[in-house]
Amino acid sequence: MEWPDITSILPEVILAVAALLVLLVEPFLKKDKTAVIALALIGLLASAVVAVALGGNSRAAFSGTIVLNSYALFFKVLFALAAFISILMSPRYLEASKRHLGEYYALILLAVIGMDVMAAARDFIAFYVGLELMAMCSYILAGFFRYRIRSNEAALKYFVTGVFASAFTLFGISLVFGFTGTTNYEIISSNLGSTGNATGVAFATALVVAGLGFKVSMAPFHMWTPDVYQGAPTTVAAFFSVGPKAAGFSAILIIFTTVFESSSEFWSVLFMVLSVLTMFVGSVMAIVQSNMKRMLAYSSITHVGYLLAGLAALGRGLDTKAGESIILYLAAYTVMNLGAFGILTYLKTQQPEGFDYSLKSFAGLGRRSPWAAILLTLFLFSLTGIPGTAGFIGKFYLFTSVVRGDLVWLAVLGVLFSAISAYYYLRLMIYMFFREPETELTVKEPIEGTLAAAVALSAAGVLFLGLFPQWIWDHALKAFSNLFG
Amino acid sequence: MQIPIEWYLILSSALFIIGAAGVLLRRNLFIILLSVELMMNAVNINLVGFSRFHETLIGQNFVLFTMAVAAAEAAVGLAIVTALYRNKRTLMIDLFNTMKG
Numbered sequence: 068m069e070w071p072d073i074t075s076i077l078p079e080v081i082l083a084v085a086a087l088l089v090l091l092v093e094p095f096l097k098k099d100k101t102a103v104i105a106l107a108l109i110g111l112l113a114s115a116v117v118a119v120a121l122g123g124n125s126r127a128a129f130s131g132t133i134v135l136n137s138y139a140l141f142f143k144v145l146f147a148l149a150a151f152i153s154i155l156m157s158p159r160y161l162e163a164s165k166r167h168l169g170e171y172y173a174l175i176l177l178a179v180i181g182m183d184v185m186a187a188a189r190d191f192i193a194f195y196v197g198l199e200l201m202a203m204c205s206y207i208l209a210g211f212f213r214y215r216i217r218s219n220e221a222a223l224k225y226f227v228t229g230v231f232a233s234a235f236t237l238f239g240i241s242l243v244f245g246f247t248g249t250t251n252y253e254i255i256s257s258n259l260g261s262t263g264n265a266t267g268v269a270f271a272t273a274l275v276v277a278g279l280g281f282k283v284s285m286a287p288f289h290m291w292t293p294d295v296y297q298g299a300p301t302t303v304a305a306f307f308s309v310g311p312k313a314a315g316f317s318a319i320l321i322i323f324t325t326v327f328e329s330s331s332e333f334w335s336v337l338f339m340v341l342s343v344l345t346m347f348v349g350s351v352m353a354i355v356q357s358n359m360k361r362m363l364a365y366s367s368i369t370h371v372g373y374l375l376a377g378l379a380a381l382g383r384g385l386d387t388k389a390g391e392s393i394i395l396y397l398a399a400y401t402v403m404n405l406g407a408f409g410i411l412t413y414l415k416t417q418q419p420e421g422f423d424y425s426l427k428s429f430a431g432l433g434r435r436s437p438w439a440a441i442l443l444t445l446f447l448f449s450l451t452g453i454p455g456t457a458g459f460i461g462k463f464y465l466f467t468s469v470v471r472g473d474l475v476w477l478a479v480l481g482v483l484f485s486a487i488s489a490y491y492y493l494r495l496m497i498y499m500f501f502r503e504p505e506t507e508l509t510v511k512e513p514i515e516g517t518l519a520a521a522v523a524l525s526a527a528g529v530l531f532l533g534l535f536p537q538w539i540w541d542h543a544l545k546a547f548s549n550l551f552g
Numbered sequence: 553m554q555i556p557i558e559w560y561l562i563l564s565s566a567l568f569i570i571g572a573a574g575v576l577l578r579r580n581l582f583i584i585l586l587s588v589e590l591m592m593n594a595v596n597i598n599l600v601g602f603s604r605f606h607e608t609l610i611g612q613n614f615v616l617f618t619m620a621v622a623a624a625e626a627a628v629g630l631a632i633v634t635a636l637y638r639n640k641r642t643l644m645i646d647l648f649n650t651m652k653g
Contacts (some may be wrong), residue, residue: 191614192610192613195621196617199621206629207628208629211636215633215638216636216650217650217651219632219635219636219639220636220650222635222636223581223633224648226629226632227634228585229647231586231588231591233574234592234595236592237595238598240595241595241599241611241614242597242598244598244599244610244614245557245561245601245602245605248602248606248608248610248612254581275597294651298650298651312553408586435621
């Protein structure tokens with residue numbers, strides 16, 4: 068039976084309707100925003116459910132520009148989960164910051180549509196529109212506290228670097244179009260190899276890498292990351308640290324395995340160099356940070372470095388195992404990083420003025436709020452890669468695939484940088500459990516409400532992926548093997 | 553007379569480099585926004601030129617999308633600049649340095 072094209076974008080249509088409803092309902096609400104939050108959460112849930120229900124077999128729609136297959140499905144569910152947890156974290160935080168507006172939820176939903184399109188696009192036009200939709204919502208979200216100079220500054224830095232980067236991507240895309248005369252990934256991939264212009268193709272590859280590198284914050288295009296994470300609202304930073312990164316990698320995986328298949332030797336070497344650089348910059352800079360939001364920003368850069376090592380392995384012979392482990396790592400990274408940001412959000416809601424995310428303000432947390440300290444420890448263990456947590460499983464598969472790609476030295480470097488990362492994660496734990504606070508910071512209430520749900524969801528994800536990796540591995544396998552289907 | 557494709561490429565590359573240099577070197581926010589627009593338009597010239605070269609309409613189609621996106625981008629950018637100007641009363645980006653490390 069022939070399905071109408073609209074079924075393939077039904078998850079996005081649901082999200083768009085939910086976002087518009089949020090905007091429509093918001094003006095009629097006074098103080099209580101429960102209806103808007105519920106609408107946003109239901110929209111995300113419905114879009115994930117519909118995606119799962121439709122994703123059984125792959126459908127191409129709109130003349131092959133969009134597909135709905137298990138690859139797109141995996142990422143749609145992942146993005147919906149990331150947005151779901153971020154939204155659960157937000158209400159208390161926004162109230163404590165005295166800026167609780169419904170637009171916030173609508174913007175997150177619209178950003179998720181952009182990410183969904185990036186993962187589902189098989190054509191550069193659709194990809195570009197998805198990328199920009201995601202980016203535009205991110206710029207506004209970064210500047211959401213528009214009366215605070217830091218939030219403004221974060222938005223400005225994100226905007227200028229982001230627009231600059233997407234111009235580079237676009238220039239690369241226009242060159243690819245020039246070589247092949249089409250924007251469809253598959254047709255480009257069969258034409259691009261036979262152009263006989265290896266230098267030109269390599270140049271276009273480098274331009275696209277530079278542009279997408281900004282979005283996933285790989286060094287040397289990472290400069291905006293710490294400033295934006297520090298200045299943006301914490302819940303938004305939580306969303307940025309996982310959503311756009313996963314979306315960027317979903318697009319990188321498709322584009323580099325189809326469009327630039329012919330120059331895979333070139334981009335494999337490129338990613339190798341960038342991976343080492345990114346891991347180095349992330350680790351070294353994370354050590355010297357005293358602000359924990361900035362530390363998490365640099366740690367997220369280090370994680371991008373590990374993922375780039377996986378991409379380098381993928382480029383050597385297009386080994387599917389490498390692609391699967393990248394997808395799996397993205398899932399693990401999403402839950403653990405969101406959890407860590409969730410705890411920071413909780414601490415900020417308890418002390419809107421006093422808590423400044425500095426290392427010192429974590430001193431004595433183990434006594435003041437044992438649950439928050441224990442959960443944060445779990446997430447930091449996972450980020451370090453201690454066995455039994457999602458982070459370990461992610462790193463295990465990722466570095467195994469790097470070794471399989473004959474890049475033993477790169478895997479060794481990755482493990483070394485993980486060991487360094489243990490220093491800056493464990494230092495925070497020492498402050499929490501073994502240091503006396505200089506000023507007495509009190510915790511008013513335990514973790515409760517939707518924030519508790521968000522943190523619990525992340526913790527459950529971390530433990531589930533860590534203890535039963537088979538499930539996620541099967542799904543990652545299915546996703547990546549159906550990349551082209 | 554058909555204009556050779558190289559001419560389009562030279563023009564667009566020059567525009568793109570001027571735009572990129574403007575973003576990196578100029579310190580006034582508005583000039584930076586204009587420079588970004590210059591880069592986008594360099595891409596548009598590329599796309600239209602290649603579209604004519606390949607005798608397909610895909611490139612022209614793409615340009616419509618990039619122009620719409622550029623318009624939206626300008627709107628968001630100006631909104632951010634306005635919010636910033638209200639708080640800081642300057643548009644020189646060297647002065648936006650409250651975060652370091």
